[in-house]
Amino acid sequence: MATLTEATTTRRAAHRVRRRRIPVAPYLFVAPFVLVFAAFSAYPIFFALQLSFTNWHGAGALKIVGLANYRYLLTSPDFWQSMATSGVLWLLVVPAQVLLALTIAVALRKARFRGVFSAALIAPFVTPLVAMAQVWIILFDKDFGAVNHGLSALGLPAIGWLTTAAGAKVTVALLVLWRTTGYAVILLLAGLSTIPSDVYEAATIDGAGAWHQFWSITVPLVTRTLSFVVVIGTLTVFQLFAEPYVVTGGGPFNATRTAGLYLYKHITNSDLGLGAANSMLLVLMVLALSLASIRLLRSREDS
């Protein structure tokens, strides 16, 4: 928003001439965006809000049930299990991702062949998720998967990656981590590139070691990008759908039924009013988590 006001004031003089005419052109240029947004985002959101107060199942008139859907969800073990599953996946993915991505980005910053490494790191992010999910199913199979083959070659016991609750969560988390860490590296690399190198030179002259430089220069100066990485990671994990849908189908015993998959269950059950209420709770959750991560990291930046 700051850039918006800035841009407006600096260009106010230039616009004064134009402003006397009725501005038709800008409306024509934003019209497609506005129309698509109104038809396929704004209208559906208000519709979802309305639906969330009904017990609609897909046919017939809307019957208002007040807060019943919300009350049902907030007292339902299934709902809380789905939230907890997403929470566990968040814990498995986001901290590891921040650590890994920051380490790799710092190593990459002054490395040669940066283009080659960046390309290799972001390749998982571009390959079709569904295709890689298939690969995961095969790699992590308990009896015949390559991962357990590798473990047994090391003399370790086979693990039920897809057949135990903990194993399935870890398997899904590994897929998410594998796919999105390269993306976070590239984001952080962009953030790191804005730090002038003379800051490091000055620190080196002052005798600061690599570790000290990392904590007192690099980390504080990329806090903004770090918070962006955390927000994106949070949005990704709480919207997680395709990975558990394809790899585990939410199982075993709902161990990987994320908030996104639980929401989908309402669609397949035709519990659309309930599903709409679930959507609204998910929005609140995601917004709260994003804002909390931003605040947490911002307060660190200020201190």
Added chain:
Amino acid sequence: MKPGRYGLLTLAGLISLAPLLWMAVSSLKPGADIISSPFSFDPSHLTLTNFRTMLDTIPIGTGFRNTAIVVLLKGALTMLFCPMAGFAFAKYTFPGKRVLFATVLTTLMLPTLVLLIPLLLEMSQLGWVSTFQALILPGAIDAFGVFWMRQVILAIPDELLDAARVDGAGELRIFTSIVLPVIRPGLAALGVLTFINIYNDFVWPVVAVNDEQHQTLQVMLSALAQNIRSGQLGADWTSVWGQLLAASTVAAIPVLIVFVVLQRHLIKGVMAGSLKG
């Protein structure tokens, strides 16, 4: 310090690429080899059987055709609408601009899953379930694209546009013959990101389409995995794994080609997300 750095980067790069390489190599092995010796590489055993049986059992051509239709049309609309809106936000003042731009910023934070149910209902009201319209129109605009195009267009000097106005160029003319050519690098990056997003899209297609004629490639692949999990494999299930890997490899090839050719643009696009966000 130095060897540690390159060791770390090489390890990270290998971990990134290993599953992709494993997929491609294993898709060329007989099903029994994928299971008994997943790490072996014996050139004399390599075969195209998996690809042949996959072509017989999965209508993958239809999947590709449907994905191509959606990528081309939806991609074209996104690539047109984003710079248009970005131009209006960057270079004009008009009543309602602040509200509209705030809307763009809010949309960036909105989980797409929220729209799933109401959009599905809207599609059924319109009679659009299992149609290309349903796959193309709801995502024909991208808030990030609008936001980013605005940033790119802000950098164009006003003098350039005003000079064209003095010469009598209309606003549309200014957009098509000055703005669009100048922002070509940004547009290219948006194009790669858009292509990859639409090609890989899964959640909305799986909800919006119930018939095989309109199934995109990704939905088709996931249906295959569902069959495996639900155990409808029959006796020859090792060959199903081979087919699955063959189909996954084929599905990954177009996007990997685009990526290898245009990765510089893609990385620029991703970086723009962090610097401008």
